[in-house]
Structure formats: C-alpha cells, structure tokens
Amino acid sequence: MKGNLVLIFQGKKLNLLFGREGIVLAEEKCPGAVHPENLNNFLYNNGIIPACVERVLVVADLTDLLSRTESPLGYFRLSSTPIELSPVSELLKRKNLKLYSFHLPLPSQPGYRSQLERALTDLAELPVKSIAVNSAFSPIDSSPEQKLIEAAENLFPGRFSFYPSYHYNVLNFLLRENALLINTFLLESVKSFRSWLENLLTCSGISAPVYFLKGDGTLTSCRVATTFPLLTWQAGVSSYLLGSSWWLGQGETFVVLPDKRGVRLSITERYLPKLATGFTHFYGVELAGSYPCVIYFKEKPAPHKWEETLDALNPFPGPLPLVCFAPPAEIPRVFRYPVLLPPAGPTLQGAGVLVAPYGIEIEKVFFFTHHRRIQVEKQELWDMALWQLREDGVELKEISYQFEEIPLRYLPQNACRLRLKVLGRL
Template identity: 25%
Template structure:
C-alpha cells in the first residue's frame, strides 16, 4: 500500500490528511496555523504520521495548498522589487502601466516602469519592430535595483515573440539571478488586466520560494522523502519549478481545494459546494469534478486582473459570526470571533453570542455547555436560525444558473451548524471527513495544462485546428507532470470575436490527468 499526504494552510488552521492507494482517507488533522507557517506544517505532518502509524517511506507524494502568496499581496509584505516593462509604444502609451494599482502597492513594486516600441496585432502580425537598444539601456539601469522583472507586450497571448526576445536581451546583461514573468504565460487577452497579473506574479516570487522551501524542510524534519507538488486555483497541481515561475496561480487555491475535496468525498461531479468556516462561508460550483471559473475580471488586493480564478461567492457567515440582539430584533455578522470561538462563545463560557451558540440552542449541534444558552427565547432562536438558513439559501441561488434543484454538499468545520434541508437543493450531503475537505482536495488533485489564444479559424479547417489546439493542451499537462496515457480534455470554449476582422476566435482549452506513475 502506498500513500499521499495533503496539507492546506489556512488563515486559522493548517489541515492535513493522508490517503492510501485506494483513495481512502487514513487519518486527518487540524492544527493552528503558525506565524512562520513552517512549524505549523511540521506539527501537522508529525501528527498525521503519529496517528496513522504508517511507514513514512511508503509516502510517494506530498501536496501543499497555501494562502501565503494571496496574503503577501493583500498585506503588502515580503514583495519583490519589480521592474515593469510594457512593449507597445507608440500604440499602447495612452494609459501608463499599472496606473490602476493602489498607491501603497505602487510604492513597493512600481518604482521602475518603462514603455518600449514593439508589439503585435490581434492576429499576430507585427505592429512595429522591437526596440532592442532601448531594452539594453533599461537592463543597464535595472541592474542591482530589482530582483524580478515583469514583461508585457500587446497581444502577446497570440504572438509572444517580443516578450521572449526582451527577456533574452535583459538576461544577457542582468544575469540569471533575476526572476522573469512574461504576460503571455500568465493572463489572457486584455492588456491592462494581464499586465497587472504579470506584475503581481513577479512581486510574489520570493514569497513562493520561501513557502515551497518551507514545505520541503517540514517534510525533511519528519524524514519524509517523496515528490512534492503545489496546488493551483483551478483544482490541479504544479511542480516546485512551475510554482516558482507562476506563483500567482496559487491564489484562491484554498477554496478550490475545498470544492475538489467535497466532490471527491461525496462522489458528485456536478454540485454546489458550501464550505463553512469560522468567519466566512465560501460557495462554489463543481462541474465535471472541477471548479467553475469566474467569467469576470478579478480584483486581488485592490488590483484588477484577468488570470483564471474559481467562481466563489463569499458570505460573512461562519461558526464564529457574532449575533447581536437588541429590543427583540437581531443582527447577524459580519464580525466574527474567528479562532477565539472556544474562548468567547457563550457555550464555552464567553460573553459573545455567536452562530455556534444559536445552533446549540436550536438543538442542531452538541458543543460546549448548552445550559449557557438556555436563557434565549425559543422564538428568537428560531428567527435567528431561520435567517441563517435564508442567508445560505440566497447565496446558493446566486450561484445557480437555472431553476433546477441541484445537490448541495456541506464541508468545513462549520458544516454541522446547517440544517439538512435547504431550499433549492435536490439533496444535502455532509460527507465524512468534510472538516478537512481542503486537505483532501489537495491530495487528490490532478496535473493540468491550459491553452488560451486568439486564432484565425478557417471554417474549412476548423476541426483540424481545434484538434491541434487540444493536443497542445494535453502536451502542456504532460510537460507539467501528468500521465500521458490518462490525460484528457476537461473543458473547451470557443468564442467568435465579431469586433475583430476575419474569423478571429478566442479558444480556451484545458487538459488534466493524474500524476505520472500513479499509485
């Protein structure tokens, strides 16, 4: 029997799970997230090994999902010094690079901004030649001042020639110690949002390096030798090398892991997932076993971006959400006691009325001392609990695309608070091990590859062109570590762009498959 180990580092808890080669959960653990992250992971792995009693040499893979890159952007801490280069003058100079970024973020990563002649049209044709001499001057100026460089060129997802050449020129002068982020590899069509995503990616390279190395050290301290992978926000995995190149793809992988874990634990590939934590409830949609992606540009730390993100609706409702009662009326949240629930909630001897207290008073949950909430009037408890259920039901309706009832899967530490009857749900499932669905989601993830470009699709050759693009996506997944024999296309979109001449079509294809040498 061989094993996989999954870890998901959240803001409150570090969750872990070990699965065997039959994909059965052997053991699970929740451990408070520590400030240095690494010691919390070390303790989680130690507890998993101790409680499972397995031979650690039989662990083949370890997977990590983490919020560290997201937190670095939001808190503006530990970010790289970035050189920002846009290739697109004179056509693309009307709006300056990263103009829409918040001022406090610009002060940290936006001190060196340049615009260079070059770029391509939507169909890949040249706008103007790349100004290589200007790039050489920029490289000389950036030497010793930055440790990461973001390069964005007009329509580079269609033709990345100028971005690649610019990297070569600058690297020849600066050296290989500086990290490069190319927009053609990060975002999709739309210059400004793609540029923002690329700059953010460049800004969190060092954070990703510390996180990946910290995970490996945590495993080494527990004498675990295995292949290591990191979770992306589309529900799939990437290698350490890939993570260090594209750390932005780890953003929002926590909710994604919960969705994937919920799908796996419930054996439902099409459902709405409700992940209830201590502070918030995250609601997402699983289709064919993978999270539905957001169709809108996404704001991250006050920055508008267009790289892929799961379609998640976050509701300010969780087990620690504070309930205020006044003159027979009440207000639920959005404030929460969070990780201090066991200190401040009424049932634990505290002075704060929380959603957990209401669930205990309602008889939905056995936790703490129920006598401490007996003073609450039954009619008031009923009203508050009904409103909690309405908030959940309204959020679920927001995520549905039709009036049809769909399965609803409850996961997360707060899932026990919720009634097993939800309006609009064909069935409500609270699977075993749902409290660590995020860690399980990280452990069962596949490897993926994605292609998104604008093509001139000749109607006479449409089938041939699409088949070729799908093959590119499969090769991309295999290159990232997927088993070629089991890799397949999991999503395909083609959208004709009527506002562009010719037969311009935006095509987006994703392939996914299990790890090579799957157990």
C-alpha cells in the same frame, strides 16, 4: 499501506493527512511553526513508512506570500502609444509593494533603443533584480519582448532576470499585465517556500513528487504552481468544495464557508468548483482566470435575499443540499435547501484533495484559413499538452479532454483562440 500525504496550509497552521482515493486514514493539526520532527512524528505515530508515500498533495494559497515580498520590481510596458493607467495600483497600496514602471515604444519605433538604455540604467542604480515585460499582442507575436530581453542582456549582462508576458494566454493587455506582475512579485517568496517544503520532505525521507491544488479544483505540478503561483489563489476554498461534493456523492452542492466578516457562498458543478464567469478581483485587481464562483455576505443576509441567491445559483428546479462550515446561526433557514453540518476537522478537505483530478489548460491564437488548418492546430495543442505532462513526470489515467474554439472578431484574418482542457487521474 501506500497512499498520499496531504498538506493543508491555513495561515500559520498546517494540517497533515494521509489517505488514498478519498479515504483519510490519519490526520493531525500543527498549530504553530512546522519542523521536520512534526512530520516525522506524524508518520511514526500512524505507522506510515516514508517510502509508502506515493505523492504529496499541497493545499496552499501561495498569494499569501505577497506579505513577505520585499524586493522592488521593474516593469517595461511595450506599446505603440503610452497607456496612462497605473498598473496594479490598488495592490501596491494594500501590500506595500514597490514597482518601477516604464513605457517603451515598440522596437520598430524611433527612440526605442535610447529609452531602453535609459530605463535599464535607472533600474541598475536601484535594488531591482527582476523585470517584467509586457508588449501588445504578445501571445500572438512574442518578438518585441524577445528582442528587448536580448538587447538588455547585451547592455547589462547578468544584472536582471526577465519575465515576459508571452507565456500568458490572455489577449487583453491589462489583464495579462495584472497576472504577470502578481506572479513576478511572488516568485522570490515562492522560491523560499519551495526550498523550505523540499527540505521538510527530505528530512522525513519522503521523495514522492509534489502537486499543488489550483483554485479551479484541479491539481498541477510543483513546477507550474511555483512558476505561476496565482493559480493557487482560492485553493483552500476549492478543497472545501471538492470535499463537500465527495462527501454527499453529489456533483452539485452548495457550500457555506466562514469569512472574517459574514459568510461566503459557493457551489460545485460536476464534483468540481463552479467557476466564476467574467472577471474576478484580487485586492482590487481584475483577473481573468479559472477561480471558484464565490459570493460574499458581509453580514447575515435577509431570508428573501438568501433564497433569491440560492435560486439564482441553483442549476436545477429542485432543492440542493447546503453544506455549512460556518456557524449555522450565520445563515437564514430556507425550507427548500436543507442545511447539513459536516464532520469537524480537516477530514473533508483532505478527502476532496485526494480525489481531485490533475488538470492542464493550454491555448493559442491562430488565423483560420481552412478546416484542415484547425485540425493541425488541435494536434499541435495536444502534442504540447503531452510534452508538458512528460516534462513534469506526470502519468494520467482516465483522461478526458475538450477543445474550445473562440472566434476573435476584433482581430483581422479570421483570428481564433483555440483552448484545450485535459483532466485525468494521477
């Protein structure tokens, strides 16, 4: 029988599951290091032929690999005036990461060339292989970063790998900087993880395409996940949310998860994780992105506080079920919110991943002149989405999409951010 292989990484443990369309047909826990024979035995013991594996769905928070990051990183800030804030300082401290940061003027400003040469010379004497580059308004005008990379390659050909920020659709300079630096720090460790994963599958005779679960509860290609690993942050939380909503057959469901200290509370929305509004924090670093709305309780909450929180999150006047993966004694009982205990093991997580849709989100900033222009821009975004799907070899069915128009009143010439969200089934 054909189906999908699900790999759920939780710390050093790996859960292997096989199924299709929300039904888990086989599961096994690997408590220690995972070797090809573990996967081979799982397939053999459950009568699964490698050729019958249609897809490999991976739940792995790739940001956990920051602890394996050893190489220092170079960073160039391009702006007309210096920015005094230290980039990702809290993350550097907590994860013991090394960052060499330089402020450079824009290419059109005096002193740019000499300062660039001096910065590159300093970095060339250090064990720095990668340099992140972030310029003001790079999502609108990428030319300063492109000129810098071209000049640097001429000065030190092949010495560094450069990672520009114009691939990030975040207008806020500091928020774009945070995402850029975290992703760039992760790339070397993620590359090693991807090689290990590909070897694991190859040794088991599996040649199916690999997809990763993102923090927003949708799947993405292996290429996207390993290029922007920050997208997988809180993927484990999302797998619980997806599975709980599928288990109850209810689009809106509260989910309680255990934490190192206390519990975490989250909720689904239309069978997907309800996403946080505003900023989220990653080791003290602010992020703008699509991540689950999670409320942390460091100790057992008081009954009235717990009820107030549930009422604030509940989109309906009536009660919602509360799926509790934490010990029931860790939460107070509220009569209006029945507590349900899920089946033991990773079955619900696996089922949630098996029904997760594939998601793609792209956006661009343009300057609105007339109604016809916005239709042209929408078509261009749609073409970009189709091109990206083709590049990743993704074929979707039951496609739904949504355009969002966000006026940027702080920019001149009627600037507007146009965002396209596409969902579909693999």
